[in-house]
Amino acid sequence: MSMQLLSDLRASINETEDAVLQKARKALSLSKDTACFVYRRSLDTRKDKFSFVYTVAIETDLQNSRLRPFPTYELPTPTGRSKTVPIIGFGPAGMFCAWILARCGYKPIVIERGRPIKQRVNDVNTFWSGGELNPESNVQFGEGGAGTFSDGKLTTRINDPRCRKVLELFVHFGAPKEILTLAKPHIGTDMLRSVVTNLREDVIRMGGEVRFETKLTDLTIQNGSLRQIILNGEPMDTDLAVLAIGNGAVDTYRMLLEQPIVMEPKPFSIGFRTEHSQDALNRRTYGSFYGNPNLGAADYLFSNVTDKRTGEAVYSFCMCPGGQVVNASSLPNRLTTNGMSQYARNGENANAAILASVHPSSIEEGLELQSTVERNAWNAARGLGPASTGYAFLRKEAPDLATCPIRATFGPGIAPTEIGALFPDSVANRLRDGYALFQKRILGDEPSLLTAPETRTSAPLRILRDPETLQSISVRGLYPCGEGAGYAGGIMSSAVDGIRIAEQIIRNES
Template sequence: MIRINQIKLPIDHTQGQLKNKIKKILKLRSDDFSYKILKKSIDARKKPELFYIYSVLVETDNETHLVGRLHNPSVMLYKENRYSLPESGENFLNSRPVIVGAGPAGLFCAYILSLKGFAPIVIERGSRVDKRKRDVENFWNTGILVPDSNVQFGEGGAGTFSDGKLNTSVKDPGGRNNFVLETFVKFGAKSDILYDNKPHIGTDILADVIVNMRKELENNGTTFMFDTLADGFEISDGRICSVNASGQKINTDICVLALGHSSRDTFYKLHDLGIDMQSKNFAVGFRVEHPQEMINEAMYGKNHDIKLPASPYKVTSNFPGGRGVYSFCMCPGGYVVNSSSGEGKTVVNGMSYSGRNGKNANSAIIVSVTDKDFGADDALAGIRFQEKLERKNYELGNGKIPQQLFGDFCQNTISTSFGNFNTQTKGKTVFAKLNGLMNDEMEKSFILGMQHFSHIVPGFDRKDAILSGMETRTSSPVRMIRNENLESNIRGMYPCGEGAGYAGGITSAAIDGIKVAEAIVKKYKPD
């Protein structure tokens, strides 16, 4: 197979032009070759003139000879790295593996185990997608929260109500990343996620993908227990021996803790149980909305007749004292959503549908938080810090999303109306003064960040940019310690995914779930 990098074509090119370009680069005389797209991205460095940049894989005759005579650094021989399942271990399990959590980490862990002949039990405190969607829509419309069936809890995890971004910074030579994307396509995602530079599914499609994946898992022997809380763990001689699931005792030698970052009650139980964990740094801030048209113009330039995808952006900066400010979970053409999961606490997130056709762009602009901000140095201090902010946030809006324009935030005054564009939210909103939620240093850093980002995205610090309070759950505030075999200090318990502090998004959580499944497979074989 031959890989060709840096194929540059006009933004309005056809697939025929791409094939002809490949033929020209390889100096082929016939069309007797096949290709597939490996990566595709937009090059806007010389805007308003835009290009697509491709990397492709080509199969043809005499590949080694062909590459050798071209002497082109963008053309090389390539061996595709396909994911392969590990060989099973020698130890028999006395009982079925239990996975706590049906988010990406738990689902992909269960998927690998099922492919190797295990029959895991997946315990999920929240509801199936269909009921969960009804509960979430009702919450957004009425403010009536179902504590265990909401944006955070339920089938698919928190990512089900998000933009469905699948890009990750995880470097994985074992092919797990591609395996995750291919699995999503198998269960209903569009195939362009396999090559888009910044792939996303969209919450509308992701929900169906998750259901299709669950159905195949059930056909392969996996049992799902929805609306079931893992509220107790029995330890004997330093090893897990059973899990209590809403009053039902399940004996097991293996318990995968694929918790989401919002499973705070379970974190407290595990801490009391004696599982090793430590606090870790995270970040908090506000969802910030801008007109998507403004972002498109900044990223693509003006006067484009060709319909282009809603543009994302990524901005980051550091200020004296080491306080970082950066964008997180940017949602092009998206909505700010009330993603609360606890009574008396309000937290927001961002969400996009697959078409990304909302009028606004939104992103969390967040400020780094360290243990110096927590006011304590124990493992759960970060959780208590988050909860304190969310209670204050709830009180500001009385359960609604509190909002303020950026210009008014800088002046420490409450907003009374929107500017030249309106908010796009899921959940009721109210104007409130967000000043004081963060400490003075964090607020100053946030304002400096907004002003600095205007040099990258003109208009980013516009006075009518809409702030929504408050994004606090950017990542887990704890990390559960695990050894080289991915076990905790309690044998048979495997911390996994975002809640355990080992992932930061759908794809990285899925990859970590795969890694934990591999560790179990290498040690055990199915009965």
């Protein structure tokens, strides 16, 4: 008997899972003992349709147009080979690549410039309380990568059977089981930290190695093949390395640009974080269902085409219900923001990035744009978060933060700033047009507090790789991987790309 999926089963907010499973069996005229379980649950908040929508996995060989096959994915089988594979970066891409390789008998050596979670958390808290930035241990760099201080959203737009395996591994390493079924799984920064540590310990238990405070500083490439990686200035001979450096390592990007590695510019987005009342959002989203314990903190997705000529959109990104806005800088005298939350998502503010896409004509132009906006922000507020009220931003007025009812969550504090001036005029104008509509559609009359800028949304470049071998098209043995190489956007897709690269290394090496 095979497992199949039955989608689009609607149930009221208060209906039990058992009742839903019974409904699924009945819909297919199967006996009440047929094995089944909830595969996915999402919430439809449209007024006339307010309900949970379920997909149920059910054991049956029935041929029925409402059924589709259960997606399966088998981990690669151990090969018995013990080859050493250096992996640069211990974010989601590097973590999952290392775990698969270790499980298959390889010896991954993870090279991570930042520090382990415990020390990293101290470094970040010091910085957020007004202390010095540690340029090697911060929100971008260190164990777990950029996502460690995050909302821990595990949603993705990619449709890949490896996604479920990533969720299962998250659960295996300590995440709550519910992430297997929720359409918008999230675990918060608190749970993510222990998952990351447990995964690292398993990699080491299986024979891998993780070297913190070790930075890839250069590469030796001869005749189109990788020969050495240079770590903290010391050469290590290798004909193989996975480059999973994330999108925050500007110095590493600049080092790669000096090498014969073929890359192309990639569009990315810049903007700011908006914060507003979570309670007001819950009321507006849930209407008469407000306060129902089966509903968590409400979220939203906003998108609006502001430039009819190019079709460019202003959109919300990485919405963090009940979260906080964080200082995500990794360079001295530069400032960039992001958002994170705890598993409970019980903070008083909701926040989200509001972004406009940009299309630099070269990689240099993209890096320079990010750097200029981050420098403008630092200079405008001297290390505090440049902030405005939503209304002042729309009217191009000097903001009066003292009268803003939204309490800032950004550490070490905010400073009133005309945030539009941080961006090129064309970007500021698009952000204003978009935010006017966001205010109307999402916030209504609710006040908001804006902290700028958000610049590290995705990589400004792509390192081209061969579609068959997944190696760099110009350097044999070099495997660009994850978000920093331009092949993922977010925790889940980066983890999936890490798995894909590990599978390919196993294939190429056998």
